[in-house]
Amino acid sequence: xxxxxxxxxxxxxxxxxxxxxxxxxxxxxxxxxxxxxxxxxxxxxxxxxxxxxxxxxxxxxxxxxxxxxxxxxxxxxxxxxxxxxxxxxxxxxxxxxxxxxxxxxxxxxxxxxxxxxxxxxxxxxxxxxxxxxxxxxxxxxxxxxxxxxxxxxxxxxxxxxxxxxxxxxxxxxxxx
Numbered sequence: 001x002x003x004x005x006x007x008x009x010x011x012x013x014x015x016x017x018x019x020x021x022x023x024x025x026x027x028x029x030x031x032x033x034x035x036x037x038x039x040x041x042x043x044x045x046x047x048x049x050x051x052x053x054x055x056x057x058x059x060x061x062x063x064x065x066x067x068x069x070x071x072x073x074x075x076x077x078x079x080x081x082x083x084x085x086x087x088x089x090x091x092x093x094x095x096x097x098x099x100x101x102x103x104x105x106x107x108x109x110x111x112x113x114x115x116x117x118x119x120x121x122x123x124x125x126x127x128x129x130x131x132x133x134x135x136x137x138x139x140x141x142x143x144x145x146x147x148x149x150x151x152x153x154x155x156x157x158x159x160x161x162x163x164x165x166x167x168x169x170x171x172x173x174x175x176x
Contacts, residue, residue, distance in 0.1 A: 001037035002170075003028070005122050008159065009044050011167060020099045021065070021125035028129045039136050042126045043170060045162055046095060046118040046141035047151055049108035054143055054158060057169050061086035061138045063124040064096045064116055071110035083127040085137050093117040095139065097124030105148030119147050142166040 005024075006016025017027045028040075052058060062084035069075040086092050094116040102108075102119055111117070123139050130137035142162040145154035 001031075001039065002041045002043060003031075003126070004043050009163070011043060011163070011170070013167075013170060014043055017126075018122075020121050021097055022099070024122045024125040025129060028126060029132075032129060032133045032135065036133060037135060040126060040130050040138075042123055042137070042139040043166060044120055044122065044139070044141060045144045045155070045159060045166075046120040047101065047145045047147040047155070048143045049102075049111040049117055049119065049147050051112060051117050052093070052143045054145070054154075055162060055165055056143045057166065058093050058118060058141050058143070059138060060093050060095050060118070060123070060141065061127075062089050062092040062094050063120075063127045063139075064094050064114075065098065065124045066096055066111070066114070066116070067098055067100070068102060068104065068107050068110075071107065083124065083131055085127060085130065095120050095123045095141065097121055101151055102147035103149050103151050105146070108147055111147075118143070140166065140170065142169075 002014040004014035065081045095118045096116045144158045144162045
């Protein structure tokens with residue numbers, strides 16, 4: 001089953017499940033209870049912490065839930081904040097999820113030091129739900145922006161082309 005966030009990130013080949021981790025957790029849990037899929041593939045956009053370039057397409061099976069304040073000593077968490085369906089996590093581009101978009105360009109170096117390359121609001125929740133239901137899952141992301149002060153402006157400027165590129169990528173994957 002192919003899923004996406006929805007609203008401005010909808011694809012004709014994917015089922016929308018909501019924006020942000022809370023809506024995704026609720027809606028995807030309901031969907032998995034009604035018709036459990038064998039595999040979940042999340043498609044969407046992502047911000048780059050600096051290594052991935054605009055319009056790069058990245059596949060991943062590993063996500064984290066780390067807030068910026070963790071790196072500045074302003075918070076801690078008792079939860080296991082990394083989830084993966086990959087066999088070899090060392091080869092993965094980790095995707096961080098938060099309900100907030102990073103706009104401080106200096107934070108990227110902290111994420112990159114933990115092998116976290118992208119930011120997407122939904123992916124951590126997708127993988128947590130998939131793991132709970134014993135469903136294999138992954139994600140395909142297209143980079144729309146860097147995680148800096150221009151994140152929203154660049155996302156808006158690049159989203160339409162990014163969606164086109166991701167749709168084309170998925171079409172080519174399906175044909176092969």
